[in-house]
Amino acid sequence: MLLTLLAIAAVAVVRLRDLFAVVMLAGIYSLITAAIFVVLDAADVAFTEAAVGAGIATVLMLATLALTGRWEAKPRHRPLLPLIVVTITGAALIWGTTDMPHFADPAAPIHQHVAPRYIEEGPKEVGVPNMVTAILASYRGYDTLGEVIVIFTAGVGVLSLLGLRRRRSSAADASPSTPPTTSEEPPR
Amino acid sequence: MFAAACLGILVVMALALVRASLPGNVYDRILAINMFGTKTVLFIAAYGFLTERPDFLDIALTYALINFIGIIAVLKLVERVAGTASPETDE
Numbered sequence: 001m002l003l004t005l006l007a008i009a010a011v012a013v014v015r016l017r018d019l020f021a022v023v024m025l026a027g028i029y030s031l032i033t034a035a036i037f038v039v040l041d042a043a044d045v046a047f048t049e050a051a052v053g054a055g056i057a058t059v060l061m062l063a064t065l066a067l068t069g070r071w072e073a074k075p076r077h078r079p080l081l082p083l084i085v086v087t088i089t090g091a092a093l094i095w096g097t098t099d100m101p102h103f104a105d106p107a108a109p110i111h112q113h114v115a116p117r118y119i120e121e122g123p124k125e126v127g128v129p130n131m132v133t134a135i136l137a138s139y140r141g142y143d144t145l146g147e148v149i150v151i152f153t154a155g156v157g158v159l160s161l162l163g164l165r166r167r168r169s170s171a172a173d174a175s176p177s178t179p180p181t182t183s184e185e186p187p188r
Numbered sequence: 189m190f191a192a193a194c195l196g197i198l199v200v201m202a203l204a205l206v207r208a209s210l211p212g213n214v215y216d217r218i219l220a221i222n223m224f225g226t227k228t229v230l231f232i233a234a235y236g237f238l239t240e241r242p243d244f245l246d247i248a249l250t251y252a253l254i255n256f257i258g259i260i261a262v263l264k265l266v267e268r269v270a271g272t273a274s275p276e277t278d279e
Binding site for chain 2: 001009032034046047051
């Protein structure tokens with residue numbers, strides 16, 4: 001049922017030309033995904049999905065809309081060839097999932113490689129009671145550091161773009177001959 | 189009874205989704221996503237009690253906070269975005 005809602009939201013996102021509605025529907029999509037994660041018992045992933053997908057991403061997309069414009073241009077190409085390529089790729093991926101182990105199979109390779117060592121030795125080696133925190137902050141410390149750097153870079157990029165725009169429009173406000181712009185709030 | 193509540197919430201979620209995807213006013217859409225967030229909170233809470241794990245209630249509360257902050261941010265930004273004209277009047 002939730003997956004059906006997810007599919008409806010995805011189709012609506014593709015079909016609509018009003019980008020504001022698309023952003024709203026993308027937020028709804030993230031909320032459905034988060035609900036599915038909760039149903040699948042992955043609460044921390046669901047938190048991340050709700051905070052990033054429904055919260056931050058929606059706000060960032062709306063900020064982008066404020067800079068660009070609200071309506072999507074008409075597509076100039078025929079959708080037939082990309083549709084065929086995507087269908088073939090999707091069919092190949094679905095065919096590939098038939099080789100995967102069953103859901104929650106304890107004999108799956110992912111549960112045999114390093115996971116037992118993390119579970120058994122983790123509390124002794126790291127000393128953090130929460131297993132996920134121990135793996136993320138200690139065993140995969142460099143990985144997490146790289147992710148933080150990526151997110152920091154993206155945030156700095158977005159902030160510099162938005163800040164440039166705001167400074168220019170406030171400069172336009174200051175000069176007397178230009179028409180008034182809408183941004184009258186003080187810079188944050 | 190919790191199962192019936194979950195089903196009802198899912199139906200209302202579908203209705204909100206339809207409202208958000210139909211053409212309409214900007215504020216209808218904002219109201220739709222706000223209501224959808226509320227329904228997600230309710231669904232997680234009801235599902236937690238359905239599967240006898242009341243600790244899902246904490247997750248639902250956090251969702252409510254995220255939803256509230258998100259809607260405030262959306263409304264603040266909408267003032268700037270919503271005024272732009274549609275392509276029919278543009279071109």
